[in-house]
Amino acid sequence: MTSHWIDLRQDRETGIETIRAHFEGHAYDPHWHDSYLVGVTELGVQQFDCRRTRHFSTAGRVFLLEPGDIHNGHAPEPGGFTYRTLYLDPQWLVDQLRAQFHDAPEHPHLSFAATLCTDSRLALATAMAFQALHDDELRIVRQAALDHLLSSLTGHLAWRKRLDPDPRLPRVAQRARDYLHAQRQQNIGLDDLAQACGVDRFRLTRAFKAAFGLAPHAYLIQLRLAEARCLLAAGDSPAAVAATLGFADQSHLGRWFRRAYRMTPADYRRRCTNPPDRQVATPQD
Structure with a gap:
């Protein structure tokens, strides 16, 4: 145990x-x-x-x-x-x-x-x-x-x-990353992402995983979780955070949150008070 x-x-x-x-x-x-x-x-x-x-x-x-x-x-x-x-x-x-x-x-x-x-x-x-x-x-x-x-x-x-765009990373992966950041609260699909980047879904996924170490869907989940921490620390309720960030419901947010941080959203919210405003960072390769 x-x-x-x-x-x-x-x-x-x-x-x-x-x-x-x-x-x-x-x-x-x-x-x-x-x-x-x-x-x-x-x-x-x-x-x-x-x-x-x-x-x-x-x-x-x-x-x-x-x-x-x-x-x-x-x-x-x-x-x-x-x-x-x-x-x-x-x-x-x-x-x-x-x-x-x-x-x-x-x-x-x-x-x-x-x-x-x-x-x-x-x-x-x-x-x-x-x-x-x-x-x-x-x-x-x-x-x-x-x-x-x-x-x-x-x-x-x-x-x-800071280099933007970063010459070390494939341009298609950077375009996909920027799109995910801009649309992180929307219910987007791989086909939406591929169309925005001008490539097929399979090439996009390979390039994205090579650049950032995660598939696009996993990256989007982590992106939402990073923002969830900020919103919870600012005092928003788990239910409101789940709705804002596009999770199906509070329990859906909770499952992903516990997997990443080993605590519930409500517990994290209780422990944090009066945080400063923060930007969601872009992961480095």
Whole structure:
């Protein structure tokens, strides 16, 4: 029998979510977040696939995910794994770093140098920032802990100019992605998507999976789930979110939400208060 637990809170001032969780066996299905994830594995072995690579994070190692990084989770050893993670809003992170680096490019994209790293200074800074926010310490304590985290992160971050369109990806896949983002609340079919891109459904699906690691239908579900998190955190009811995003009903949203995040939409809504407005990110290949 497997077990898991999740302790999620949200900082009122920054909107940063802090999650401490434990999983045994299968943890969660492939999904992405619209935030930068900075986390530390506390115990056990945390297995996850990201950017076509299988990673194994053990106690003390730091994992770093960018907005849109598709990843899953699994505990390959008995006893499972425990981790703590901070979900950093992209605009918040850029604004904070701009205060330190005045030569940042216009419309930048922040990239992590590696998905998994061994850096005891960063691991400690992550744990301290997590604790300060999760325990709702004094404002000055929370800010000092976040400043220390940002200072520790700089060696693992790189600025790069955002490319649109991205020359690394097939144009048809990028057109399909843009169409899905624009029509994400509509009941669209593969034939609609293929017609908008000017190719047949089979070629489109092959190109899309090669570019983004998911078939178009799975991508659309994850896109809706990312927006569902924002709407739920803003206080919308699960039933209203399901109707807004084109799910058949609240239970349909709930099934997909639990598969990705291992909690119900109602539970997620209860744990989040007063979030900032956020944009739904475009997953990176």
